[in-house]
Amino acid sequence: MKTNIIAGPCSAESQQQVMATAQELRDLGISTFRAGVWKPRTYPGNFEGRGEEALPWLQKVQEELGMKVAIEVATPLHVATALRYGIKIFWIGARTTANPFAVQAIADELAQALPAADGTKLLVKNPTSPDLDLWIGAIERFRKSGVKNITAVHRGFSAYEKTEYRNQPMWQLAMDFRRRMPDVPLYCDPSHIGGKRELIQPLSQKALDLGFDGLMIESHYCPDKALSDADQQLTPQELGQMIDSLTVRDSNTAAEGLDILRKQIDELDSQLIDIVERRMMVSKEIGQYKKQHNLTVFQSGRYKEVLERLIALAQKKGIDKRCAKLIFEAIHEESVRQQLEN
Numbered sequence: 001m002k003t004n005i006i007a008g009p010c011s012a013e014s015q016q017q018v019m020a021t022a023q024e025l026r027d028l029g030i031s032t033f034r035a036g037v038w039k040p041r042t043y044p045g046n047f048e049g050r051g052e053e054a055l056p057w058l059q060k061v062q063e064e065l066g067m068k069v070a071i072e073v074a075t076p077l078h079v080a081t082a083l084r085y086g087i088k089i090f091w092i093g094a095r096t097t098a099n100p101f102a103v104q105a106i107a108d109e110l111a112q113a114l115p116a117a118d119g120t121k122l123l124v125k126n127p128t129s130p131d132l133d134l135w136i137g138a139i140e141r142f143r144k145s146g147v148k149n150i151t152a153v154h155r156g157f158s159a160y161e162k163t164e165y166r167n168q169p170m171w172q173l174a175m176d177f178r179r180r181m182p183d184v185p186l187y188c189d190p191s192h193i194g195g196k197r198e199l200i201q202p203l204s205q206k207a208l209d210l211g212f213d214g215l216m217i218e219s220h221y222c223p224d225k226a227l228s229d230a231d232q233q234l235t236p237q238e239l240g241q242m243i244d245s246l247t248v249r250d251s252n253t254a255a256e257g258l259d260i261l262r263k264q265i266d267e268l269d270s271q272l273i274d275i276v277e278r279r280m281m282v283s284k285e286i287g288q289y290k291k292q293h294n295l296t297v298f299q300s301g302r303y304k305e306v307l308e309r310l311i312a313l314a315q316k317k318g319i320d321k322r323c324a325k326l327i328f329e330a331i332h333e334e335s336v337r338q339q340l341e342n
């Protein structure tokens with residue numbers, strides 16, 4: 001397998017659908033099967049999952065097909081019920097992560113279910129809103145409950161404006177998550193980000209390029225008949241083709257080339273500082289000249305002229321105007337500070 005992949009339908013709908021989908025996925029080499037049992041639906045009256053009735057089917061997937069099974073839990077009762085059927089991989093959905101009361105109640109249930117819950121693995125999806133602290137806070141609550149095996153899942157963020165994505169990827173936020181929690185494996189769920197089949201491949205590739213540790217993808221043996229999220233599910237066969245098309249960046253062979261480039265960057269950054277130092281020396285001389293001739297340190301005409309010239313120069317070289325402005329403003333501020341010290 002090119003990367004870690006968890007796959008399965010949005011919802012467990014029938015024993016036949018679960019077994020047929022799981023079998024095909026297992027034949028692709030996928031070892032963890034996902035299926036929603038209790039579904040958080042936005043409007044009432046939609047298919048809300050089969051509930052406990054589906055758990056024996058998932059137990060069968062574990063026992064007969066030798067796969068591991070992951071389901072969504074949103075309440076302490078879901079956890080207790082699933083544990084009775086031997087299911088030990090739980091994902092916390094985006095709507096649940098957003099609610100610290102719900103997170104705490106599930107964490108408390110897991111803590112008191114130990115040692116029966118020993119070996120439990122949790123996948124914590126990001127909350128619906130782009131709130132990094134809420135995501136990290138949820139993971140910390142679970143850690144405190146004694147669950148050691150925790151993976152984060154990036155599934156995108158809600159936005160009022162309709163865009164090509166069902167949920168905005170906001171990759172920067174996922175990368176900030178990685179910086180803040182470097183020891184927590186990070187998966188991507190391209191199905192709930194994209195919302196449509198054709199976006200799953202490009203989103204998965206992007207996630208691999210950014211160094212995600214795995215993917216959680218929805219797959220149904222007959223997506224058009226799916227009772228939830230029909231537009232974004234791939235058949236196991238389509239999933240297999242999608243996986244084949246992915247390029248995994250090999251971190252070892254890539255590392256050498258990267259090293260050479262990073263050395264160049266380090267050298268250029270040192271040169272930037274040397275140039276700023278030389279600029280400050282000239283600027284100090286100007287400061288002394290202004291003092292001797294009774295001129296003000298800040299001269300707005302000159303400031304405007306220098307800024308405009310630099311922005312035009314930067315734009316010619318494909319550097320964004322905002323970047324040129326920020327660099328110049330920072331250098332100018334330091335120049336003024338040093339001239340005033342004179």
Ligand code: PEP
Pocket residue numbers: 010036040092093094095125155192
């Ligand atoms: C799901 O995985 O089917 C699901 C409901 O996900 P999310 O919490 O990301 O919306």
Ligand code: MN
Pocket residue numbers: 010011218228229
């Ligand atoms: Mn879904």
